[in-house]
Structures are given as structure tokens and as C-alpha cells.
Amino acid sequence: MPVQRPLAVEKTHIDRIIDVDFHLTRLVYAYVACAAGWLVFGSLVGEYVGIHLAFPDLGVHPFLSFGRLRPIHTNVVLWGWSSLGIIGLALYVVPRTCQKGLASTRLAWASLWLLNAALLAGTVLLAAGVNNGGQEYREFIWPVMGTYALGLLLLAGNLYRTVARRSITEIYIANWYIVAAFLWTLALVVTAYLPWYQNGLGETVIQGYYMHQGVGMWFTPMVLGLTYYFLPKFLNKPIYSYSLGVLAFWTQLLFYTLIGAHHFVFSPIPWWLQTVAIIFSVGMFIPVVAGTGNFLLTMRGSRHALVRSYTVPFLLVGILFYFVGSGQGTVEAFRSLNPLWHFTNFTVAHSHMTMYGFVAFLIWGGIYGLLPRLTGQEPPHLLIGIHFWFALVGILIYGISLMIGGTEQGERWIAGAPFIDSVRLMASYWLWRAVSGSLMLAAHLIFAYNTWRMRPQALPAHTAEAAGESA
Amino acid sequence: MSLNFHENHRLLYGAALATFVALTVVIAIVPARWVQEHTEPLSGSRALTEQERRGLAIYVAEGCLYCHTQQVRPLPVDKPFGRPSAPGDYARLRPQDVWRMTPALLGTERTGPDLSNVAARQPSDTWNYIHLYNPRAVVKGSVMQAYPWLFAIRETPGPGEVIVPVPPDYAPRGGKVVATQAAQDLVAYLLSLKQTPLPGGELPEQAAGAPSGAVTPGASVYAAHCASCHGSNGEGVPGVFPPMKGDPVVTAADPARHIHIVLFGLEHAAINGVNYAAEMPAHKDELSDGEIAAVVDHERTSWGNSAPTVTAADVARIRKQGGP
Numbered sequence: 152m153p154v155q156r157p158l159a160v161e162k163t164h165i166d167r168i169i170d171v172d173f174h175l176t177r178l179v180y181a182y183v184a185c186a187a188g189w190l191v192f193g194s195l196v197g198e199y200v201g202i203h204l205a206f207p208d209l210g211v212h213p214f215l216s217f218g219r220l221r222p223i224h225t226n227v228v229l230w231g232w233s234s235l236g237i238i239g240l241a242l243y244v245v246p247r248t249c250q251k252g253l254a255s256t257r258l259a260w261a262s263l264w265l266l267n268a269a270l271l272a273g274t275v276l277l278a279a280g281v282n283n284g285g286q287e288y289r290e291f292i293w294p295v296m297g298t299y300a301l302g303l304l305l306l307a308g309n310l311y312r313t314v315a316r317r318s319i320t321e322i323y324i325a326n327w328y329i330v331a332a333f334l335w336t337l338a339l340v341v342t343a344y345l346p347w348y349q350n351g352l353g354e355t356v357i358q359g360y361y362m363h364q365g366v367g368m369w370f371t372p373m374v375l376g377l378t379y380y381f382l383p384k385f386l387n388k389p390i391y392s393y394s395l396g397v398l399a400f401w402t403q404l405l406f407y408t409l410i411g412a413h414h415f416v417f418s419p420i421p422w423w424l425q426t427v428a429i430i431f432s433v434g435m436f437i438p439v440v441a442g443t444g445n446f447l448l449t450m451r452g453s454r455h456a457l458v459r460s461y462t463v464p465f466l467l468v469g470i471l472f473y474f475v476g477s478g479q480g481t482v483e484a485f486r487s488l489n490p491l492w493h494f495t496n497f498t499v500a501h502s503h504m505t506m507y508g509f510v511a512f513l514i515w516g517g518i519y520g521l522l523p524r525l526t527g528q529e530p531p532h533l534l535i536g537i538h539f540w541f542a543l544v545g546i547l548i549y550g551i552s553l554m555i556g557g558t559e560q561g562e563r564w565i566a567g568a569p570f571i572d573s574v575r576l577m578a579s580y581w582l583w584r585a586v587s588g589s590l591m592l593a594a595h596l597i598f599a600y601n602t603w604r605m606r607p608q609a610l611p612a613h614t615a616e617a618a619g620e621s622a
Numbered sequence: 623m624s625l626n627f628h629e630n631h632r633l634l635y636g637a638a639l640a641t642f643v644a645l646t647v648v649i650a651i652v653p654a655r656w657v658q659e660h661t662e663p664l665s666g667s668r669a670l671t672e673q674e675r676r677g678l679a680i681y682v683a684e685g686c687l688y689c690h691t692q693q694v695r696p697l698p699v700d701k702p703f704g705r706p707s708a709p710g711d712y713a714r715l716r717p718q719d720v721w722r723m724t725p726a727l728l729g730t731e732r733t734g735p736d737l738s739n740v741a742a743r744q745p746s747d748t749w750n751y752i753h754l755y756n757p758r759a760v761v762k763g764s765v766m767q768a769y770p771w772l773f774a775i776r777e778t779p780g781p782g783e784v785i786v787p788v789p790p791d792y793a794p795r796g797g798k799v800v801a802t803q804a805a806q807d808l809v810a811y812l813l814s815l816k817q818t819p820l821p822g823g824e825l826p827e828q829a830a831g832a833p834s835g836a837v838t839p840g841a842s843v844y845a846a847h848c849a850s851c852h853g854s855n856g857e858g859v860p861g862v863f864p865p866m867k868g869d870p871v872v873t874a875a876d877p878a879r880h881i882h883i884v885l886f887g888l889e890h891a892a893i894n895g896v897n898y899a900a901e902m903p904a905h906k907d908e909l910s911d912g913e914i915a916a917v918v919d920h921e922r923t924s925w926g927n928s929a930p931t932v933t934a935a936d937v938a939r940i941r942k943q944g945g946p
């Protein structure tokens with residue numbers, strides 16, 4: 152007799168939280184939905200740009216050209232997908248952990264409009280060839296970035312006031328990271344856009360600082376902060392060590408801020424600046440180990456949850472990539488290894504293993520864990536599983552192929568082969584990236600569909616009933 | 623009021639922000655300001671002309687800098703790209719206008735070669751035009767994107783228009799390709815990318831940069847100075863750059879004309895009945911007698927050619943006789 156077996160391990164269903172404010176649910180959902188939209192668009196562009204490198208005569212039009220679409224890809228996935236995703240989740244986590252409503256739902260909506268308007272305008276301008284000067288991740292000209300920053304400023308104020316009015320004494324560790332990340336990022340954007348110290352090589356010094364604080368003082372602390380809430384929440388147990396979280400917070404602030412110049416090792420910017428950056432790149436080991444260790448120790452003994460939950464695997468992958476990606480960054484900063492990997496596709500592998508393997512996976516974990524709790528709508532578990540595996544296999548192929556390709560590229564240069572050799576050599580690795588990109592893109596389409604499946608329905612009748620489970 | 627980070631949000635966030643701002647001043651703003659104040663343009667360098675500045679704006683707008691760096695590191699691997707970059711190389715860079723900031727020319731990725739000193743390697747405007755129109759027309763296997771929108775197609779080009787001799791396989795069906803003002807500006811900018819010698823320092827490293835490995839000196843000079851036009855296998859580009867494989871001058875028993883052309887260049891000469899559209903640049907100032915002898919020998923003994931070889935003394939003799 153054939154045994155009836157389900158296609159995949161059956162996952163636990165998530166119950167709805169009952170006492171949640173429906174207005175907050177709609178707000179969080181709007182942020183997440185916009186993030187999903189930007190993700191699909193941004194990775195479509197990424198996939199196209201990657202294929203364009205392998206087949207350069209594919210699309211021959213200014214709007215279809217590599218040089219204009221590359222900054223659209225990076226800005227859309229960074230400022231559109233990743234940022235809106237983390238903000239959406241933070242808008243739930245901060246009020247929840249303060250046990251107080253969000254200071255102003257209305258202002259948070261205004262922020263969403265500002266951020267989206269800036270992204271739209273920025274994308275159109277980049278397509279038209281209007282960029283700030285090709286400085287990666289600050290390609291939006293100042294009126295556009297100013298609009299974006301205004302959105303962030305309103306959010307920062309909003310969340311800060313929420314924390315200030317909290318009904319508990321302690322500030323939960325998640326809020327240390329989240330609110331501080333907003334403040335740091337605002338300071339960062341102002342520093343990056345003031346012109347008075349950016350002539351000549353001054354621009355390069357600021358660019359190194361900016362590039363790394365963008366990923367290090369915005370995305371990293373935001374997703375870490377969110378994970379300090381989601382991981383214990385989904386596992387239903389406390390975080391392993393509160394003090395390790397505090398240690399990681401301060402060391403992150405002290406060390407990460409100093410390492411921007413490692414993007415320009417061996418360049419003509421002052422040598423001491425590069426040396427400081429390299430030393431603290433090694434120092435980053437402390438917050439990275441403290442963070443990863445804390446999360447992994449929290450997970451210890453939760454095998455069951457890992458197998459049965461469809462969100463915890465996302466978190467586990469994100470945490471592991473945080474460790475691996477950061478280690479990769481540290482070795483790339485060394486003066487001994489930098490000449491091999493700098494300027495090659497190895498860096499592109501690092502960017503995606505961190506921004507995708509680490510940041511995106513943690514955001515997905517948060518979204519899949521949170522939205523069903525808020526809206527009572529679960530997407531099909533099988534589709535979440537497919538999303539997970541496509542994205543994971545995709546990023547593994549992406550990272551591994553470009554790490555190998557980048558290493559070979561660097562070796563060719565060192566061997567003194569004609570430059571064109573290193574170009575021809577990358578072709579097959581770029582094909583692998585096209586394959587992995589297709590998997591990732593498919594995962595993102597499924598994610599967008601799943602997001603739609605998790606949309607809030609009309610106000611349910613029983614909301615007014617007695618409060619049930621709380622955070 | 624509690625002086626505890628866990629309980630006092632003003633203290634916590636105030637300290638976090640203040641630390642960040644303080645570190646920012648120390649690690650970013652002060653050093654940036656310092657390099658800005660303490661670097662002078664190199665003596666002997668000049669500011670970009672108005673046209674070259676427009677070209678730079680196109681370079682930025684089209685995103686050339688995502689594939690091309692303009693920073694030569696003091697490492698052996700970067701030798702082919704010129705001498706190590708100095709802060710003074712960038713001292714003249716300023717914001718483009720009130721909307722746009724100083725361009726990030728140093729770059730972070732080398733999908734294509736470094737361009738700090740590209741005018742020394744690719745001095746021909748014809749080559750650059752064809753390359754921009756479609757890189758694969760002159761470099762097989764290039765992955766650089768094409769920029770046909772910087773060009774126009776004319777049935778009958780007017781006087782004074784810059785006609786680009788695109789090889790037949792890549793040319794449009796009807797009409798001639800002419801360079802628009804934008805293409806002319808961009809190429810003017812590319813031709814300005816020539817490193818100024820460092821004051822008191824060594825001369826700019828020659829582009830040849832003798833790579834290690836099994837490559838002969840002749841082959842490496844050829845790769846760095848000739849291959850872009852005559853092809854890495856000596857096959858040339860139809861109608862634009864003649865092949866060296868089986869070429870009458872290269873395979874002639876008397877090497878005098880071969881050496882002469884490499885030293886002093888050549889234009890408007892029919893070769894095997896073909897009038898080539900581009901010009902052959904002179905190499906007398908860039909290459910030493912030894913290097914010219916090496917590259918001439920390389921051409922004379924590669925791709926099936928087998929003609930008598932030459933010595934540096936032969937080159938020196940013809941150099942002394944002088945002029946075209």
C-alpha cells in the first residue's frame with residue numbers, strides 16, 4: 152500500500168496575535184509590500200545587468216546599458232528593498248518592545264511616501280544619466296537623497312518618541328540597535344553630502360567611510376536589532392546573553408566607524424588611514440563573534456523549532472552568513488590578500504553574501520514570522536519552502552562562483568597575462584551568476600506572491616475581544 | 623534621573639550619536655579636509671579644457687567608472703597601467719555643478735583596465751571612436767558595452783563631420799557613422815588621460831611593464847603598444863588597421879622600412895591595394911631602440927611570418943637618419 156507522505160516536513164502554523172492595532176498592521180504591511188516590489192524590480196535589473204556583462208550586445212539603448220542600470224540595481228535593492236523591509240519590521244518591533252503604541256502612525260505613512268517618491272525620482276534620474284558622480288550608494292543627487300533623508304528623519308523622531316514614552320523601565324536591546332541605526336545613518340548622510348571637504352582625494356576618503364558605514368551602521372545594526380527581537384520570540388525563549396548584545400553594540404560602534412578606508416587599500420589616500428582601517432577590520436571579530444555566538448547559543452537545543460518552523464531557518468542562514476561574510480571582509484582587508492582580490496569579482500561575491508545572505512535572509516525571516524501573526528493570513532508553506540531553497544541555493548552558487556572567478560581574475564593579473572584574458576575568463580562565472588540570479592529572481596517572485604497572500608483582510612469582528620497572547 | 627544606559631534613553635542615544643559623530647570627525651572629515659588642503663596639482667599638469675570637462679561629465683553619466691578604475695597602486699601587478707598614482711593626480715577634481723559632487727574616479731572594480739594613463743596606450747582617436755561605437759569591432763572578446771547613441775548615421779556626411787571607419791561587419795547597413803559632439807568630447811577626455819611625470823621621481827613607468835612568466839619582451843611590447851590596433855594575433859581589423867600576418871613590409875627581407883614605420887608612423891599609404899582609414903602612430907618617443915627591435919622581431923617571427931630579424935643597432939641607425 153503506498154504510504155501517504157507530505158511533500159515537505161509539515162511546519163507549525165502561526166497564530167494571530169489578537170491585541171494588535173489594525174492601523175499598525177496596515178502600516179507595517181505597506182512597508183513590506185513596497186519593499187517586496189522594489190526587490191522584484193531591483194533583482195530583475197540585477198539579473199539583466201549580470202547577463203549584460205556576459206552578452207554585452209544584448210540591449211543597446213541608453214536605458215538598457217550596464218553603466219546606467221548598475222547604480223539603479225544597487226540603489227533600489229539597498230534603499231528600496233532592504234531599507235523599507237527593515238523599517239517596516241522596526242515599526243512593529245519598537246512599539247511592541249516598548250509596550251506602547253507608535254508615536255504617530257500618520258507620520259510613518261508620510262515617511263513611506265517620501266521614501267518611495269525619492270526612490271522613484273532617483274531611479275528615473277539615474278536612467279537618464281543624472282547621478283551624483285558615480286560614488287557607489289550615494290548616486291542619488293542631493294535633492295533626491297534629501298527627500299529620502301527627510302523620510303528617515305521623521306521615522307527617527309517617531310521611533311525615538313515611542314521609546315521615550317515606553318511603559319517599561321528598560322530599553323530592550325533591539326531598540327538600542329534600531330533607534331541608534333537611524334541616528335547614525337542620518338549623521339552619515341549629512342556627512343556624505345556636505346561638499347566642503349570633498350574636492351580631489353577628499354571625496355575618496357569620504358566615499359570609503361560612507362560605503363562602509365552605509366552597510367555597517369544602517370543595515371547591520373538594523374537587522375541585528377530586529378533579530379534580537381525575532382529570534383527569542385520565534386523560539387519562545389529568552390536571548391542567551393543580554394550583555395553580549397551590549398558588548399557587540401559598543402564594539403560595533405567603535406570599530407566599524409573606523410574601517411571605511413579598507414575600501415581603498417594601496418590607494419593614494421593617507422597610509423595611516425588605511426592602516427587604522429585594516430587593524431579595526433580585524434577588531435570587528437569581537438562584535439561579529441559576540442553577535443553570532445549570542446544568536447547561535449540562543450538557538451542551541453531548539454532543533455525541533457528549526458525543523459518545524461518556516462521562519463527560523465531563514466534566521467539561521469542569515470546569522471551564518473553574517474559570520475562568513477564578515478570573515479571574508481576581514482581577510483580581504485589584509486595588505487597581503489587585498490592585492491589578490493581588490494578590484495575583482497570577489498568583492499561582488501562579498502557584497503551579495505552579506506547584503507543578501509545576511510541582511511535579506513534576516514528580513515525574510517522577520518516578515519514570514521510577523522505578518523501571519525498580524526493579519527492571520529498564512530501563505531502556503533510549500534511556497535515559503537521553495538522561496539527559502541531557491542534563495543539559498545542561488546546565493547551559494549552566486550557567492551562560490553564569483554569567489555572562484557574573482558580569485559582567478561586576480562591571479563591572472565598577478566601573472567602578468569594580457570588584460571583581456573581576465574575578461575574572457577569571467578564569462579563562464581558570469582553564466583553561473585545568471586543561473587543563480589534566475590533562482591533568486593524566482594524566489595523573489597514567490598516572495599512577492601506570498602506577501603500578497605499575507606495581506607491584511609478587512610477589520611475582523613473579534614478584534615475587540617479579550618487580549619490573548621502578547622509579545 | 624538614571625545614569626544607566628539601559629534606562630535612560632537620552633543618555634543611551636546621546637552617547638551613541640555623539641561617539642559616532644566624534645569618530646566621524648576624526649576618521650573622515652578631518653582627514654578629508656587635510657588631503658584637500660594639502661595636495662597641489664602636479665607641476666607640469668594642466669587643467670581639463672572645456673571640451674574635456676564635458677567629456678568627463680559623459681564618462682560619469684554613462685557609468686564608465688563602474689568598470690574602470692583610475693588609480694594605479696604601487697604594486698607590481700599595476701605596472702602595466704603606469705606609475706603609482708599620487709594625491710596630486712586628483713587635486714583638480716571638483717564638483718561638476720551644484721547638483722553633482724566630485725566624481726568618484728578612483729573606482730572599486732576593474733572589469734576593464736585602469737584608465738589613468740590610457741592615452742599613452744590608446745593614442746588614436748580613430749581607435750577610440752570605433753571602440754566606443756562597438757568595442758568588439760576592435761577587441762575580440764571584449765565585454766565592454768557599446769555606445770552607438772554617441773554616434774549618428776549619415777547618408778552623406780557634411781564637411782567637417784568626423785567619419786568613423788567602422789569595420790564592415792559592425793557597420794550599419796546604409797550610411798556612414800559619424801561622431802556626435804558627445805563622442806568627440808568623451809574621446810577628448812580619454813586622450814587627456816596621460817600621467818604627468820612625478821617631480822623629481824622616476825619617469826612614468828612605461829606601459830610595457832614587462833610582465834613576468836614565459837612572455838618574451840617582444841610579445842609584451844606588442845601586447846601593450848600594437849595589439850589594440852593590429853590584433854593580438856596579428857590579424858588586424860578589416861579596412862581600419864592592416865594585419866601584420868603576411869604583411870609585405872613585415873615579411874620583407876630588408877627590415878629598414880619596417881623599422882622606419884614603427885619609429886615614425888605612417889598614413890595614407892595603400893597596403894595590398896587597401897587604403898586604411900586610420901593612421902599608424904609614431905613610437906619613437908615611447909619605445910627605446912631595444913624595445914623596437916624586440917617588437918619588430920616579434921612581428922617578423924610570429925603568426926607564420928618568418929623574415930630576418932634586427933638588432934637595436936639597426937634601429938638606432940634608422941632613428942639617426944630621422945624623419946618620415
Ligand code: HEM
Nearest residue numbers: 194197198200201225228498499502506507511588591592
Ligand atoms: C537576482 C538577484 C541579483 C543579481 C543577479 C544581482 C546581480 C548583480 C550584478 C551583476 C552586479 C554588478 C556587479 C559588477 O559590477 O561586476 C551587482 C551589484 C551589487 N548588488 Fe546585486 N544582484 C542581485 C540581487 C541583489 C540583492 C537582493 C542585493 C541587496 C540586498 C544586491 C546588492 C548588490 C550590491 C551591494 C552590489 C554592488 C557590488 C559591489 O560594488 O561590490 N544584489 N548585483
Ligand code: HEM
Nearest residue numbers: 366413414432435477480481483484493498502505506730
Ligand atoms: C567584519 C566585517 C566586515 C569587513 C572587515 C568587511 C570588509 C570589506 C572590505 C575590505 C571591502 C572592500 C573590498 C575591496 O574592494 O577590495 C568590503 C566591501 C563591501 N562590503 Fe564588507 N566587510 C565586512 C562586513 C560587511 C557586511 C556585514 C556587509 C553588509 C551588510 C558588507 C558589505 C559590503 C559591500 C556592499 C561591499 C562592496 C563595496 C563596494 O565596493 O561597492 N560588508 N568589505
